[in-house]
Amino acid sequence: MxxxxxxxxxxxxxxxxxxxxxxxxxxxxxxxxxxxxxxxxxxxxxxxxxxxxxxxxxxxxxxxxxxxxxxxxxxxxxxxxxxxxxxxxxxxxxxxxxxxxxxxxxxxxxxxxxxxxxxxxxxxxxxxxxxxxxxxxxxxxxxxxxxxxxxxxxxxxxAVRTPPAEGLTAVASRSHSSPETEAFLAGFPIAARVSAGSSLKFCLIAAGEADVYPRMGRTMEWDTAAGHAVLTAGGGRITLTDGAPLRYGKWSQPNDTDFANPYFVAYGNAVFPFGDNH
Structure with missing residues (x-):
């Protein structure tokens, strides 16, 4: 085909x-x-x-x-x-x-x-x-x-937006937060924060309503796959905290259950801390 x-x-x-x-x-x-x-x-x-x-x-x-x-x-x-x-x-x-x-x-x-x-x-x-x-x-x-x-x-x-000069808008989980999330965001020029539940966080970035979403907590593949597709189709990107791509179909993981995700960060058109910007 x-x-x-x-x-x-x-x-x-x-x-x-x-x-x-x-x-x-x-x-x-x-x-x-x-x-x-x-x-x-x-x-x-x-x-x-x-x-x-x-x-x-x-x-x-x-x-x-x-x-x-x-x-x-x-x-x-x-x-x-x-x-x-x-x-x-x-x-x-x-x-x-x-x-x-x-x-x-x-x-x-x-x-x-x-x-x-x-x-x-x-x-x-x-x-x-x-x-x-x-x-x-x-x-x-x-x-x-x-x-x-x-x-x-x-x-x-x-589509994702070009961040405004005054800084980025970070979108965060309404039900989950962590010290790791705050430490990550401390490295960015954050001008505003938006709280949202569920996979709406990915969609707000894809729609140009926010710029970055770090998730330093447990998620499963079914939590992220649809929002991931929307975000990448809109010009954004998701990486693990080491810059590797977030992949799907993770069977028989040595340190976690099937389909569990590692920590990740979703971006719009913000400057990626890992590698190039595309």
Missing amino acids: NTTNIMTDIDAIAEVLVEAALAGGAAIMPIYDGPIEVREKPDYFPVTAADEAAEAAILTLLAQQTPDIPVIAEESVSEGMVPETGRRFFLVDPLDGTKEFIARNGEFTVNIGLIQDGEPVAGVVYAPAIGRMFLGIAQSGAREARVENGKLGAWRSI
Whole structure:
């Protein structure tokens, strides 16, 4: 298959991701609008009926539309259902930002990413409570659309910005912070900070609303894949703290569980401390 056909294939799959994300959001919102019962998973992380309903809706649609692509999905993994991945697979976090969901601040997302040879080549991040959807496709760019009453509006292109002269805007997790994060940011000319939950942090950088996001804490591949795809399609970049790329499909890690990420930093068009600026 030549490069053109590969990209056409990815564009078609991206349309499926958008449809699946809308289905996930439609499953979440009735639960969000009612009483929220919180349970604890075996890994001690919280889970709600919305996580499970959204994942079921997403997996059903992906199985119908793209049956040959394996899916690594957060709630399925927690139940021990982990298919072999191969070169191409989906990573699904049906409700990223469960703490934000429980707090009812709207900053939770549906994340679906397509991985090809260890890299995120397409991804959708949908925040159903605030009506924002972000889509990133390798070599096709990043875009955003509003969603009202479950209906997708017109897409507009987005891209990382040139940071203003007064300094960078750092985006931080609303639920997680650490001394390592503060130490990292101390090396940058930070003029402002924006708090955000879930994978919206990647999307704010991709949309030119922020410049840098260090994550010196635990994440899993399904937390980051979709936002990573949006950010890189918008001209940004993610590296580990040593400058190496963040890769996907990390099985049998000697010092961590399958699919766990090391610390990383997401950038827009800020000056990268590691290597060149592209």
